[in-house]
Amino acid sequence: MEINIRNSGAVTILDLNGNLTIGRSEESLREAITRLLGEQQLNLLINLADVPMIDSSGIGAMIKSYTSVKDAGGHMKLLRPSRMARQLLSITGLLSVLETHDDEAAAVSSFR
Amino acid sequence: MQKAAQLRVTNRFGVERVIPLAKPVFTIGRKAENDLQMLHDTVSRQHAEIRYESDGYFLVDVGSKRGTFVNGQRIERSELQHLDRIRIGGDEDQQIQFIDDSVARAAAIFDSGAHLNLSGSTIDRARSASANDELQKLSRFVEVNQAFKFSLTPDDVLCLIVDAAIEITQAERGFLMLRNENGDLEFKVARDRNRNWILGGEFSMSRSVVEEVFRQNRSIIITGQSAQGGQETVRLLDLRTIACIPLRRFQMSENMDATTVFKRDVIGVLYVDSHIYSGSLTETSLRLLESLAFEATKSLESVRLMHEEQEKKNLEQELGVARAVQVALSPTAFVQPEHFEVSAASIPSRHLGGDFYDLQMLDDGRAVFALGDVSGKGIPAALLAAMAQGALQAQFASGESLDRIIQNLNRVLVQKSSSGRFLTLFCAVLDGHGGFVYVNAGHNLPILARIDGRVDLLTTKSVLLGAFDFARYESRATALASGDVVVIYSDGVTEAVNAAGEMFGEDRLETLVHSSVQLSAEQIREMILDEVLAFTRGLPQGDDITLIVLKMR
Numbered sequence: 001m002e003i004n005i006r007n008s009g010a011v012t013i014l015d016l017n018g019n020l021t022i023g024r025s026e027e028s029l030r031e032a033i034t035r036l037l038g039e040q041q042l043n044l045l046i047n048l049a050d051v052p053m054i055d056s057s058g059i060g061a062m063i064k065s066y067t068s069v070k071d072a073g074g075h076m077k078l079l080r081p082s083r084m085a086r087q088l089l090s091i092t093g094l095l096s097v098l099e100t101h102d103d104e105a106a107a108v109s110s111f112r
Numbered sequence: 113m114q115k116a117a118q119l120r121v122t123n124r125f126g127v128e129r130v131i132p133l134a135k136p137v138f139t140i141g142r143k144a145e146n147d148l149q150m151l152h153d154t155v156s157r158q159h160a161e162i163r164y165e166s167d168g169y170f171l172v173d174v175g176s177k178r179g180t181f182v183n184g185q186r187i188e189r190s191e192l193q194h195l196d197r198i199r200i201g202g203d204e205d206q207q208i209q210f211i212d213d214s215v216a217r218a219a220a221i222f223d224s225g226a227h228l229n230l231s232g233s234t235i236d237r238a239r240s241a242s243a244n245d246e247l248q249k250l251s252r253f254v255e256v257n258q259a260f261k262f263s264l265t266p267d268d269v270l271c272l273i274v275d276a277a278i279e280i281t282q283a284e285r286g287f288l289m290l291r292n293e294n295g296d297l298e299f300k301v302a303r304d305r306n307r308n309w310i311l312g313g314e315f316s317m318s319r320s321v322v323e324e325v326f327r328q329n330r331s332i333i334i335t336g337q338s339a340q341g342g343q344e345t346v347r348l349l350d351l352r353t354i355a356c357i358p359l360r361r362f363q364m365s366e367n368m369d370a371t372t373v374f375k376r377d378v379i380g381v382l383y384v385d386s387h388i389y390s391g392s393l394t395e396t397s398l399r400l401l402e403s404l405a406f407e408a409t410k411s412l413e414s415v416r417l418m419h420e421e422q423e424k425k426n427l428e429q430e431l432g433v434a435r436a437v438q439v440a441l442s443p444t445a446f447v448q449p450e451h452f453e454v455s456a457a458s459i460p461s462r463h464l465g466g467d468f469y470d471l472q473m474l475d476d477g478r479a480v481f482a483l484g485d486v487s488g489k490g491i492p493a494a495l496l497a498a499m500a501q502g503a504l505q506a507q508f509a510s511g512e513s514l515d516r517i518i519q520n521l522n523r524v525l526v527q528k529s530s531s532g533r534f535l536t537l538f539c540a541v542l543d544g545h546g547g548f549v550y551v552n553a554g555h556n557l558p559i560l561a562r563i564d565g566r567v568d569l570l571t572t573k574s575v576l577l578g579a580f581d582f583a584r585y586e587s588r589a590t591a592l593a594s595g596d597v598v599v600i601y602s603d604g605v606t607e608a609v610n611a612a613g614e615m616f617g618e619d620r621l622e623t624l625v626h627s628s629v630q631l632s633a634e635q636i637r638e639m640i641l642d643e644v645l646a647f648t649r650g651l652p653q654g655d656d657i658t659l660i661v662l663k664m665r
Contacts, residue, residue, distance in 0.1 A: 097575050
């Protein structure tokens with residue numbers, strides 16, 4: 001999985017590309033989050049548009065990421081999860097905790 | 113695994129005891145309660161202690177009259193180093209030496225083996241008269257080695273090999289190097305002829321000889337006269353005698369698992385050298401060394417296999433324990449009540465997942481149905497599942513409401529599962545009138561197939577357990593009528609994969625349940641499992657498959 005990081009105003013957008021599944025990809029997400037928090041980037045938007053698959057490890061990585069962002073006083077939101085990802089997020093109840101948007105501009109402005 | 117250090121206590125008659133320091137505080141003194149009792153006049157009743165603290169052993173004088181000594185120096189508190197000599201008061205009769213090295217331990221075993229006359233004749237340090245004697249000695253050595261094989265680690269064996277090689281060649285020093293995963297040689301053993309460790313990371317030795325032996329897979333023996341051009345270091349170090357032989361992997365190991373660490377035939381080298389010109393390093397000695405190396409590699413291999421076997425056994429045992437816990441907590445005989453029937457099954461996968469289910473009849477006649485899945489696999493998942501199940505059972509005994517119970521369980525899990533494990537759980541309580549209250553904490557949606565053909569998926573949109581301490585859990589209620597069927601399942605059912613890589617899926621399951629509401633709970637359960645097995649035909653089961661089928665009478 002690749003992670004591209006870009007900024008939109010005060011929001012840092014992480015464009016994930018590839019499956020968020022057990023192993024390297026869940027690690028890279030958590031590493032990226034840790035690094036951004038270290039740089040005081042506290043408004044994080046995770047773009048899931050190009051993540052076809054998420055497994056339970058990926059869910060775990062998202063939970064940990066969310067918790068560390070929250071603990072650092074920041075906000076983490078999700079953007080455009082794929083159908084399968086949305087289904088999993090819905091079943092696990094994470095949609096009730098992780099704010100999720102379908103429109104990037106709306107997502108970015110929701111951080112204000 | 114950390115092994116306990118030991119004290120080697122030798123009395124004035126030369127009788128030696130080895131006492132493991134297998135407790136955090138090991139006491140020494142004249143009183144009988146001490147771990148090491150010493151009766152000498154100069155020993156106080158409570159004299160000293162050896163404390164194991166933060167990875168070191170410390171000798172502490174606990175207010176003795178005549179003092180405690182390490183290598184002749186009086187101490188109050190001193191960290192013990194391998195081979196330190198300890199004196200308690202003025203007791204010179206007992207030689208106490210601190211041994212803290214699994215490999216050194218092997219030497220102790222080897223020594224005591226000789227002392228015990230296990231070999232038939234004590235190993236004589238003096239030069240043997242003939243090669244025949246050497247061979248005799250060697251075979252004795254191998255016997256000793258084998259006698260102790262079952263308590264030896266691979267490191268122990270390596271140490272024994274080097275000591276024996278020094279013995280045979282009358283060399284001053286001996287080294288053993290093994291190939292590591294990167295293909296480089298790594299020092300494993302460095303010993304002198306007194307069977308002491310040569311300390312220090314780098315050793316001045318002939319690297320070129322070692323490399324040549326290792327790469328060419330052939331033995332090299334160099335005595336004073338034959339040290340030639342290519343071996344610069346030989347002359348620089350003023351080494352007069354060098355013998356170096358390859359350690360070849362024992363042939364049998366080629367049948368073994370391809371993942372063994374050593375992929376090439378030469379697994380290391382055995383090297384001995386001396387500053388003295390040794391006439392005894394002859395072809396015979398070399399052959400002896402080679403047969404030693406052969407025996408050694410063989411022992412090493414068998415010890416390694418044995419350890420793997422042991423580890424496998426341990427793992428199986430642990431898995432067994434975890435399974436036993438799961439089985440013990442899962443209801444075996446559930447008294448079928450008047451107003452509903454229930455049938456449940458859990459098929460653990462080879463990796464042992466974190467599924468569990470529970471059926472309980474409460475004292476007030478209500479029935480509890482729970483099915484959970486801890487993320488991850490293996491023992492930690494299984495144990496957390498067992499813990500969650502135990503907590504759940506205890507909570508229901510307390511008489512709390514379902515939403516409070518799940519709330520409490522979440523708090524416990526957030527505290528206990530620091531490693532980021534979480535639990536998806538569906539939990540429901542059915543009363544005697546068909547009142548069905550449930551919480552779905554991030555779990556696959558159970559299927560409620562009504563007798564009139566309607567199908568509902570049971571969700572409360574609650575987040576999974578063990579993730580967020582701030583999460584709130586609310587229950588929902590519905591009424592079940594006669595003939596209604598509820599199927600609660602784990603993702604092992606819907607995520608079962610066939611040869612084409614297709615998943616069994618929710619839709620297939622829903623259709624199946626919808627079309628079989630006429631059947632009994634047991635028949636529905638059997639049918640679902642049969643369908644899943646038929647779907648994945650021939651493929652190994654990737655995850656635990658767990659299923660509860662409830663049908664209202």
